[in-house]
Amino acid sequence: MKDRNREIALMPEFDSKEVFDAYFAEETAATAPYRDTQGRLVLNDIHDLPQVVEKVFAGYPEFTHTFFHEED
Numbered sequence: 001m002k003d004r005n006r007e008i009a010l011m012p013e014f015d016s017k018e019v020f021d022a023y024f025a026e027e028t029a030a031t032a033p034y035r036d037t038q039g040r041l042v043l044n045d046i047h048d049l050p051q052v053v054e055k056v057f058a059g060y061p062e063f064t065h066t067f068f069h070e071e072d
Contacts, residue, residue: 030055
């Protein structure tokens with residue numbers, strides 16, 4: 001993996017697909033159960049959204065999120 005100038009890059013460059021896949025392994029595992037055959041994220045129940053977001057962003061405190069569910 002190559003480091004780019006951090007002032008202009010959002011993520012590093014990757015030397016291979018394997019390195020890229022390893023870098024995103026946890027996120028891929030968290031979202032895999034919710035992907036359809038074309039790779040799109042699909043939720044059968046919208047109430048699963050908070051758990052999916054928690055899994056994907058676990059370990060990234062800079063991405064804070066709050067879910068508010070108002071009962072009718």
